[in-house]
Amino acid sequence: MAMVVGRRVLGAYVTALSAGTTMERKGTAALTLDEESVADAHQWDEAGKKAFGGEKGGEIRRGVVDGVLSGSATSGWCDEQTTVLRHLQSHLLQLEEDWLGAAKALMQIPLEGSSRLISDEEKLAVYMKIVRLLLECGEWGQAQTYFSRASLLIHVTNDKETNLSYKLSQARLFDFSARFNEAAQRYHEVSFDGAIAEEDRLQMLKAAVTTSILAPSGPQRSRILASLNRDDRVYTSLPPSLYTMLRKMLLEYIVRTEEVKEFEAGLEEHQRAKVEGGGTVLERAVREHNVGACGKVYDNISFDALGHILNLDADAAEHTARRMVEQGRLRAWIDQPLHLLYFESRSAHDTDADAQGTAGGLGIEREVKDVEPVTWTERWDDRIRATSMKVEAISEAIKQKGLIPVAAAQ
Numbered sequence: 001m002a003m004v005v006g007r008r009v010l011g012a013y014v015t016a017l018s019a020g021t022t023m024e025r026k027g028t029a030a031l032t033l034d035e036e037s038v039a040d041a042h043q044w045d046e047a048g049k050k051a052f053g054g055e056k057g058g059e060i061r062r063g064v065v066d067g068v069l070s071g072s073a074t075s076g077w078c079d080e081q082t083t084v085l086r087h088l089q090s091h092l093l094q095l096e097e098d099w100l101g102a103a104k105a106l107m108q109i110p111l112e113g114s115s116r117l118i119s120d121e122e123k124l125a126v127y128m129k130i131v132r133l134l135l136e137c138g139e140w141g142q143a144q145t146y147f148s149r150a151s152l153l154i155h156v157t158n159d160k161e162t163n164l165s166y167k168l169s170q171a172r173l174f175d176f177s178a179r180f181n182e183a184a185q186r187y188h189e190v191s192f193d194g195a196i197a198e199e200d201r202l203q204m205l206k207a208a209v210t211t212s213i214l215a216p217s218g219p220q221r222s223r224i225l226a227s228l229n230r231d232d233r234v235y236t237s238l239p240p241s242l243y244t245m246l247r248k249m250l251l252e253y254i255v256r257t258e259e260v261k262e263f264e265a266g267l268e269e270h271q272r273a274k275v276e277g278g279g280t281v282l283e284r285a286v287r288e289h290n291v292g293a294c295g296k297v298y299d300n301i302s303f304d305a306l307g308h309i310l311n312l313d314a315d316a317a318e319h320t321a322r323r324m325v326e327q328g329r330l331r332a333w334i335d336q337p338l339h340l341l342y343f344e345s346r347s348a349h350d351t352d353a354d355a356q357g358t359a360g361g362l363g364i365e366r367e368v369k370d371v372e373p374v375t376w377t378e379r380w381d382d383r384i385r386a387t388s389m390k391v392e393a394i395s396e397a398i399k400q401k402g403l404i405p406v407a408a409a410q
Helices: 002-018 035-051 057-070 079-095 099-107 120-136 140-151 160-176 180-190 198-214 219-229 233-237 240-251 257-264 281-294 303-310 314-326 353-357 376-400
Strands: 300-302 332-335 340-343
Touching (some): 002 057, 002 079, 057 079, 079 099, 079 120, 099 120, 120 160, 160 180, 160 198, 180 219, 198 219, 198 233, 198 240, 219 240, 233 240, 257 281, 281 303, 281 314, 300 303, 314 332
Antiparallel strands (some): 300 340, 332 340
């Protein structure tokens, strides 16, 4: 009997504390009242508006909520009322832009093992709200934990707003954890959603272009860059520094230092993080891009010259190229004794069909082989063998066409 009375008293108190606020009262933030309590709800609502409607009403309300929740006497027997108070506490902290405090208030809500029966959809809503608040203050590590919980429940809802929030949170988590290829793909996908305001869609598009440029050089990034390049909004609605970098990255042109600095001015704090080997995420992305771009200009390049282009010393330039070759993101091989980087395939700037596909116009096709993880000496022997066979084939083709007299050939 005492607990029944206590729940009714606390329920009336919660109604008064919530009065006059803009907190959305649904799901776990809603208070279930019996018939008698419903009759008194209007009275308590008016009392709350009167008590907290003054100049310092917000401060007083916050103090009362904190005071009630700090007591241990409310634990266990009135989970419904304390849950609503946690939502109210989080709402008040959000008004003060204390995002971490607001998230921690929601973390206190007992969603598992509670005396209340809480649906999976309501749990999902709370988890997603915690994720958004943690991302707002940059606590992406904790946000990932709650996002993983939400991922187990996302299939239970058909709510468009919840699904959109899930996709956007996923994109931001990819962004914070430096998984820029995945982040760019998700941002671009969300930027087409008509439920989002036009200004916000352009922000998503901007984030997609930015993260695609920061992504590691390779085939996956090339596909994303090509997809963004086909989006007309990139060239009509975004700053020139963004689409200039996008085009240079896509067409594999060498990016200059002044262009990097202009682009870097628009990056967020976590996108300026230092990476292993020195430099920022952007500097690494541009270095790797410029290594690949050199392959479109040169057949081979010394590490001293490559370092000059990358603003690195020769050893660091060699390390960058070697890592890209090992990861399969650069078709090239290294001549260690001569300190040269040889690019495996010729660039698209060779438009002459004979030069690209044949040797001397005799119809002998050039073979483009995958880079194999063998020693330098084995690779050298293989190339000598292949060259000898091609010379033999060319010589035989010349003889068959009668271009050299038989006596001379003998």
